[in-house]
Amino acid sequence: MQTKMIDKQWSEKYPEVGKGPVSTEPNISPEYFELERDRIFRRHWINMGRVDEIPSAGKYFVRELEICKVSILVVRGNDDKVRAFHNVCPHRGNTLVLDERGQCPGRFGCGFHSWAFTPEGELAHVPDEENFFDLDKSKLGLTPIHCDVWEGFIFINLAPEPAETLREFLGGVATQLDGTPFSEMKLLKTYKVEEAANWKTGLDAQNELYHLPFQHRYTIGNALVMKDNKFCRFSNVNLYNYHSVWSCEYNPNATQLPTEAVMQRVDNALTDVRVKQRISDFDWYLIFPNMALLLFNGVSGDFFMTYNFWPIAVDKCVWEMRYHFPPAENVGQRLAQEWTIGRLRDTLMEDAFQHEKIQKGLAARARPDMVMQDEEITIRYFHEVIEREMARA
Numbered sequence: 068m069q070t071k072m073i074d075k076q077w078s079e080k081y082p083e084v085g086k087g088p089v090s091t092e093p094n095i096s097p098e099y100f101e102l103e104r105d106r107i108f109r110r111h112w113i114n115m116g117r118v119d120e121i122p123s124a125g126k127y128f129v130r131e132l133e134i135c136k137v138s139i140l141v142v143r144g145n146d147d148k149v150r151a152f153h154n155v156c157p158h159r160g161n162t163l164v165l166d167e168r169g170q171c172p173g174r175f176g177c178g179f180h181s182w183a184f185t186p187e188g189e190l191a192h193v194p195d196e197e198n199f200f201d202l203d204k205s206k207l208g209l210t211p212i213h214c215d216v217w218e219g220f221i222f223i224n225l226a227p228e229p230a231e232t233l234r235e236f237l238g239g240v241a242t243q244l245d246g247t248p249f250s251e252m253k254l255l256k257t258y259k260v261e262e263a264a265n266w267k268t269g270l271d272a273q274n275e276l277y278h279l280p281f282q283h284r285y286t287i288g289n290a291l292v293m294k295d296n297k298f299c300r301f302s303n304v305n306l307y308n309y310h311s312v313w314s315c316e317y318n319p320n321a322t323q324l325p326t327e328a329v330m331q332r333v334d335n336a337l338t339d340v341r342v343k344q345r346i347s348d349f350d351w352y353l354i355f356p357n358m359a360l361l362l363f364n365g366v367s368g369d370f371f372m373t374y375n376f377w378p379i380a381v382d383k384c385v386w387e388m389r390y391h392f393p394p395a396e397n398v399g400q401r402l403a404q405e406w407t408i409g410r411l412r413d414t415l416m417e418d419a420f421q422h423e424k425i426q427k428g429l430a431a432r433a434r435p436d437m438v439m440q441d442e443e444i445t446i447r448y449f450h451e452v453i454e455r456e457m458a459r460a
């Protein structure tokens with residue numbers, strides 16, 4: 068049963084959110100970008116990845132958080148704890164780990180003078196140690212970064228003392244999604260796209276359905292339009308302190324793509340993973356500041372995706388997309404998963420192309436602002452939260 072279309076329902080639900088034009092300056096100003104480093108990315112919890120990427124002791128990955136000019140080593144210790152460190156050797160500042168991911172062979176060895184560190188970050192060995200002056204190895208471990216895990220998602224916080232716990236920061240998102248079987252769905256595909264666009268321009272363009280029947284007319288078509296209307300509208304919107312979620316229903320009368328019916332026939336897994344925390348067929352969470360979490364009602368088993376928009380410069384970002392599916396039980400289901408990945412990849416490539424065109428248009432300063440309708444409320448809210456956080460000295 069599809070939700071009925073009601074005009075301007077979200078601003079009625081959230082009257083405190085503005086209705087006027089939204090400034091383009093945050094998406095194009097180099098000064099604004101410089102301030103975002105300290106006020107957004109050095110202050111708030113930032114998703115690094117998932118615990119599934121480092122399933123056993125000594126497994127690690129390195130994440131370059133370019134806007135903050137830091138390299139972060141995320142590693143599972145022999146005590147099973149996931150920790151984050153500055154990927155910097157405490158001796159003379161060399162970059163410690165050069166690989167993007169791997170297995171620590173007992174110790175992380177620095178390439179410069181071979182100081183060696185345990186996966187728990189302790190300094191274990193110093194060549195020619197006697198020749199130093201009162202060297203206290205216990206004070207020369209890797210520099211830790213605040214790190215916490217929620218439902219398998221690893222977050223870090225670069226603040227010396229974070230103002231709130233990860234749980235407090237996630238607030239209503241965590242309440243809604245606690246217990247979601249994320250770990251039953253495995254990472255099947257990652258795409259990284261370098262875009263000539265501000266990180267918020269990319270995120271904004273994903274944070275609505277208004278464009279779907281137009282920009283994605285050949286890849287998505289009318290799969291998400293309302294049954295009684297040619298437009299897409301949300302079936303639900305929730306705004307939290309930092310974050311937001313919108314949801315929508317699939318169109319039961321959608322025109323199937325030629326291969327879609329075939330895929331539905333072959334996708335015949337016996338068991339499936341179902342997410343009872345799903346609000347509707349498709350939920351799209353913005354997890355402040357730069358992450359989106361997408362939950363889908365899949366044919367045989369739900370699946371989820373994450374986006375991370377990594378800021379590089381005011382007009383450059385990397386859009387990282389990750390697809391997680393339940394483990395395939397047979398060839399048919401595996402084929403259907405690949406088909407889904409391909410369909411979404413084509414759709415998202417249309418978006419990536421568009422992000423750069425939008426950035427170019429905004430940077431021309433033809434207009435100082437953007438007008439937004441009711442179905443763009445989560446973009447508007449995101450910009451209000453950004454402004455609120457940027458105003459905090």
Ligand code: FES
Binds near residue numbers: 181
């Ligand atoms: S800088 Fe790493 S051992 Fe000297």
Ligand SMILES: [Fe+2]
Binds near residue numbers: 272273278279283418
């Ligand atoms: Fe899109």
